[in-house]
Amino acid sequence: MPELTQNQIAKLSRVSQATVSRVLRGDPRVNEELRQRVLAVIEKHGYVPDARAQSLRSQRTGILGLVVHRSPRQLARDPFFSTLIAAIIEFAGKAGYHLCVDAARAVQSRRAIYEDLLRTRRVDGLILVEPQTRDERMPRLLEEGFPFVLIGRYEPIDAVYSVDNDNIGAGRMATEYLIRKGHRRIAYISGPRGLFVCEDRHAGYQQALKEAGLCYAPELVIWGDFSEEHGYRTMTRLLSQSAPPTAIVAVDDLVAIGALRAAKERGMSIPQQLAVIGFNDSPFCQYVDPPLSSVAVDIRALAQMATEVLIRQIEEREVPQRRYIVPCHLVERASA
Amino acid sequence: MPELTQNQIAKLSRVSQATVSRVLRGDPRVNEELRQRVLAVIEKHGYVPDARAQSLRSQRTGILGLVVHRSPRQLARDPFFSTLIAAIIEFAGKAGYHLCVDAARAVQSRRAIYEDLLRTRRVDGLILVEPQTRDERMPRLLEEGFPFVLIGRYEPIDAVYSVDNDNIGAGRMATEYLIRKGHRRIAYISGPRGLFVCEDRHAGYQQALKEAGLCYAPELVIWGDFSEEHGYRTMTRLLSQSAPPTAIVAVDDLVAIGALRAAKERGMSIPQQLAVIGFNDSPFCQYVDPPLSSVAVDIRALAQMATEVLIRQIEEREVPQRRYIVPCHLVERASA
DNA sequence: TTGTAAGCGTTATCAC
DNA sequence: GTGATAACGCTTACAA
Numbered sequence: 027m028p029e030l031t032q033n034q035i036a037k038l039s040r041v042s043q044a045t046v047s048r049v050l051r052g053d054p055r056v057n058e059e060l061r062q063r064v065l066a067v068i069e070k071h072g073y074v075p076d077a078r079a080q081s082l083r084s085q086r087t088g089i090l091g092l093v094v095h096r097s098p099r100q101l102a103r104d105p106f107f108s109t110l111i112a113a114i115i116e117f118a119g120k121a122g123y124h125l126c127v128d129a130a131r132a133v134q135s136r137r138a139i140y141e142d143l144l145r146t147r148r149v150d151g152l153i154l155v156e157p158q159t160r161d162e163r164m165p166r167l168l169e170e171g172f173p174f175v176l177i178g179r180y181e182p183i184d185a186v187y188s189v190d191n192d193n194i195g196a197g198r199m200a201t202e203y204l205i206r207k208g209h210r211r212i213a214y215i216s217g218p219r220g221l222f223v224c225e226d227r228h229a230g231y232q233q234a235l236k237e238a239g240l241c242y243a244p245e246l247v248i249w250g251d252f253s254e255e256h257g258y259r260t261m262t263r264l265l266s267q268s269a270p271p272t273a274i275v276a277v278d279d280l281v282a283i284g285a286l287r288a289a290k291e292r293g294m295s296i297p298q299q300l301a302v303i304g305f306n307d308s309p310f311c312q313y314v315d316p317p318l319s320s321v322a323v324d325i326r327a328l329a330q331m332a333t334e335v336l337i338r339q340i341e342e343r344e345v346p347q348r349r350y351i352v353p354c355h356l357v358e359r360a361s362a
Numbered sequence: 363m364p365e366l367t368q369n370q371i372a373k374l375s376r377v378s379q380a381t382v383s384r385v386l387r388g389d390p391r392v393n394e395e396l397r398q399r400v401l402a403v404i405e406k407h408g409y410v411p412d413a414r415a416q417s418l419r420s421q422r423t424g425i426l427g428l429v430v431h432r433s434p435r436q437l438a439r440d441p442f443f444s445t446l447i448a449a450i451i452e453f454a455g456k457a458g459y460h461l462c463v464d465a466a467r468a469v470q471s472r473r474a475i476y477e478d479l480l481r482t483r484r485v486d487g488l489i490l491v492e493p494q495t496r497d498e499r500m501p502r503l504l505e506e507g508f509p510f511v512l513i514g515r516y517e518p519i520d521a522v523y524s525v526d527n528d529n530i531g532a533g534r535m536a537t538e539y540l541i542r543k544g545h546r547r548i549a550y551i552s553g554p555r556g557l558f559v560c561e562d563r564h565a566g567y568q569q570a571l572k573e574a575g576l577c578y579a580p581e582l583v584i585w586g587d588f589s590e591e592h593g594y595r596t597m598t599r600l601l602s603q604s605a606p607p608t609a610i611v612a613v614d615d616l617v618a619i620g621a622l623r624a625a626k627e628r629g630m631s632i633p634q635q636l637a638v639i640g641f642n643d644s645p646f647c648q649y650v651d652p653p654l655s656s657v658a659v660d661i662r663a664l665a666q667m668a669t670e671v672l673i674r675q676i677e678e679r680e681v682p683q684r685r686y687i688v689p690c691h692l693v694e695r696a697s698a
Numbered sequence: 699t700t701g702t703a704a705g706c707g708t709t710a711t712c713a714c
Numbered sequence: 715g716t717g718a719t720a721a722c723g724c725t726t727a728c729a730a
Contacts, residue, residue: 029481031707042717047709055715077482078423079707081414082722089462089484101448102661103645108444112437115465124484126425126462129451145365146413148425148460254649283649290651309439310646313590313619315626325438367723378701383725391699415723418706 030073039067050075090114090123090336091149093139095130095156105308106325107155110177113329114153121337123150144172151336153177173339175332179222187339189331189350191323193223196354197230197275200303200321203356204273205238209301213246213271215260215281224249224277227305231275246271250281257284265292272300273362279304279311279320286318286361301362316360327352366409375403386411426450426459426672427485429475431466431492441644442661443491446513449665450489457673459486480508487672489513492559509675511668515558523675525667525686527659529559532690533566533611536639536657539692540609541574545637549582549607551596551617560585560613563641567611582607586617593620601628608636609698615640615647615656622654622697637698652696663688 032050036043041060048056049064067073081087092114094107101107111127118125126149128139140163143149151173154163164186167174176188197214204212214231217224228247235242245267250256257276261284264270276282282304289300296302296316304311307322331350338345368386372379377396384392385400403409417423428450430443437443447463454461462485464475476499479485487509490499500522503510512524533550540548550567553560564583571578581603586592593612597620600606612618618640625636632638632652640647643658667686674681 029483033707043708044710044717044719045715048716051709057715060716074477074481076418076707077484078414078417078421079722080709082412082418082706082724083708083710085414085722087414098448098452101451102445103441105439105441105444105645108441108447109438111444111447111463112434112465115437115463116434119464124462124464124479126460127447127451128455128460129448141410143460145410147365148413280649309441310649313616313646313650315651369723379724380701380703380726381699384700387725393699396700412723415706416725418708418722419724419726421706 029076030071031076032073035064035067035071035073038071039064085147086150086340087148088123089126089149090118090333091143091152092125092127093130093143093152093154094127098129101129105310106306109325110155110329113326114333117330117333118337121333123333123337140166144170150340151175153332153336173336175336175339177328177332179226184348187335187345187348189328189335189352191223191328192351192353193226193323194230194233196305196321196323197227198234199230199354199356200227200275200305201231201234202238204275204301204303204362205234205240207273207297207301207362209271209273210240211243211246211269211271212240212273212275213248213264215257215264215274215276215285216247216249217252217277217281219249227275227277252278252280254280254284254287257281257286258288259284261285261288265289274300274302276302276304279306279308279318282318282320282361283310283314286314286316297360297362303356303362307357311357311359319359319362320357321354322357323354324352365412366407367412368409371400371403371407371409374407375400421483422486422676423484424459425462425485426454426669427479427488428461428463429466429479429488429490430463434465437465441646442642445661446491446665449662450669453666453669454673457669459669459673476502480506486676487511489668489672509672511672511675513664513668515562520684523671523681523684525664525671525688527559527664528687528689529562530566530569532641532657532659533563534570535566535690535692536563536611536641537567537570538574540611540637540639540698541570541576543609543633543637543698545607545609546576547579547582547605547607548576548609548611549584549600551593551600551610551612551621552583552585553588553592553613553617555585563611563613588614588616590616590620590623593617593622594624595620597621597624601625610636610638612638612640615642615644615654618654618656618697619646619650622650622652633696633698639692639698643693647693647695655695655698656693657690658693659690660688 032046033043036046046064049061115125130139153175155177164180176186179190180186232242248260274285276285282302286302294300304318304320307320311318311320335345368382369379372382382400385397451461466475489511491513500516512522515526516522568578584596610621612621618638622638630636640654640656643656647654647656671681
């Protein structure tokens with residue numbers, strides 16, 4: 027079935043190509059008889075418009091770009107991204123947009139992707155995940171006036187449209203929960219220093235301690251990465267301290283799993299001797315032993331807000347705020 | 363920075379727009395002086411071609427489509443897809459293509475996606491995952507001569523380009539391993555009847571039994587779905603049989619986890635009293651207790667083959683075979 | 699060698 | 715109401 031053009035439909039219905047276009051766009055000022063003739067031909071031959079031509083003409087591609095800057099390998103193992111991608115596809119799809127996903131392996135390839143996706147006008151707008159504290163893309167995007175939205179944070183906070191978890195609230199929520207359970211020595215096993223998500227959860231942790239009148243013990247806060255290994259090693263170290271913690275807030279579920287493993291190896295009973303809470307409510311939380319309590323960040327809500335904010339920009343509809351915060355909630359399981 | 367067109371570059375360099383195009387395309391027959399003038403202007407003003415116009419003109423968009431027919435919700439929880447998507451992005455990117463991902467929620471929306479992606483010419487080719495035994499899209503795609511590749515299987519096997527795991531081999535590998543470990547009563551907890559992946563692994567399971575001279579016991583083969591719950595319930599049932607199995611081949615890691623849970627609840631020691639093997643080597647396999655042995659399907663290799671086969675079709679280069687099989691390997695852990 | 703001009707398939711602005 | 719016609723930005727004969 028060779029694809030038909032409006033021109034061919036026009037010839038087949040003995041009208042001008044412009045009329046075919048009008049019929050398709052639902053222009054009211056077209057004779058009912060002609061309209062029917064055209065519709066019949068279209069129905070019979072199955073016309074579908076060429077998106078490329080439409081894009082060129084309308085300056086819109088109907089495609090959103092999602093750029094994450096992790097290597098494909100890291101991406102593959104991270105349930106956050108599959109959930110995010112799936113949700114964005116869903117919400118973009120509902121609004122009539124497609125999703126083009128790109129991964130910026132290294133810093134130097136970021137520029138390439140930026141050129142490839144944005145300046146070539148392949149996409150109508152961009153969703154950027156996890157910007158760096160100093161992200162060289164922001165000024166350029168802003169300068170071009172290109173529609174984009176951040177999932178995460180960028181300073182100054184009003185410079186760009188952004189959607190973020192309430193990471194401070196999440197850190198506080200986990201810590202408060204442990205305090206309510208009677209814990210006094212609570213450690214925070216963090217990821218890298220300087221990453222907003224880690225710093226914010228740390229801030230929330232501090233707030234909760236302060237509000238409960240507990241003092242902040244620097245030896246109970248350890249910075250590292252997002253790996254299971256980091257959780258394991260750090261837990262081992264913490265347990266060798268003279269006054270080891272009785273509860274752990276781990277910056278990520280994987281880190282929490284590592285901590286759990288270290289504690290179990292020492293025969294500690296969980297959650298009696300050690301309570302552990304992670305973040306993200308990863309799919310595997312319910313399958314580990316004991317099932318891991320976790321602060322669930324609402325990835326679907328994050329995706330929905332980001333997609334909506336982006337599409338509103340593209341369609342030049344009003345966007346009420348620059349920054350949106352999506353609340354978290356605690357999923358209680360057996361580990362704490 | 364308003365985007366520049368070739369026309370504007372042409373004016374700035376006092377040449378014709380055609381010459382600018384030639385310079386950009388590396389056409390040899392252009393005067394070195396003019397070429398330098400054009401290049402200087404491009405360098406200075408930062409020209410990037412408009413992909414939409416190029417698409418229209420060249421009839422190529424440089425975008426591959428990936429269509430999975432699961433709901434976004436299912437997608438989100440499945441590590442197979444995030445790995446697959448990440449790998450396709452990687453390999454497509456290396457060949458200069460972008461990836462557009464769509465999820466076909468329900469059967470009725472499949473047609474919509476098909477129209478939206480393919481007939482609108484938004485993508486140059488399609489990667490389809492998990493076709494049904496009778497998939498109405500195949501005849502249409504074939505009829506249109508549209509480049510596409512299947513991840514999975516379709517009958518007759520030579521009708522389409524397809525890339526698949528060696529599921530029969532995987533089923534056999536798991537079963538043989540258990541037989542080598544001394545097991546004689548081995549159950550196969552399957553997914554839905556009629557799904558190629560389940561049927562193939564079943565076939566491999568049978569082959570291994572036969573080759574070892576063990577007889578096939580129908581009461582040890584149970585069909586269901588891919589859920590943890592199915593694994594749990596089925597395991598419970600199997601354990602209540604008069605001669606319960608001592609080893610389990612579970613069609614999916616999640617199903618294996620469910621089986622493991624049922625056995626642990628009954629206080630069985632693993633792998634002594636019950637050995638369990640899953641499929642896919644999901645990220646969580648190493649975090650469950652005991653760590654789950656699993657037959658790893660090589661998703662990256664699958665993605666690589668599929669992407670390459672598709673791109674070769676698009677670029678009208680030769681594709682040596684219609685069907686490609688990617689081997690599996692067993693990842694031994696503590697559960698078997 | 700270079701420029702002119704004809705498309706690619708739309709949409710939108712003209713006259714009629 | 716309807717049909718020419720001019721873009722949209724690019725590639726590529728064809729002329730010069």
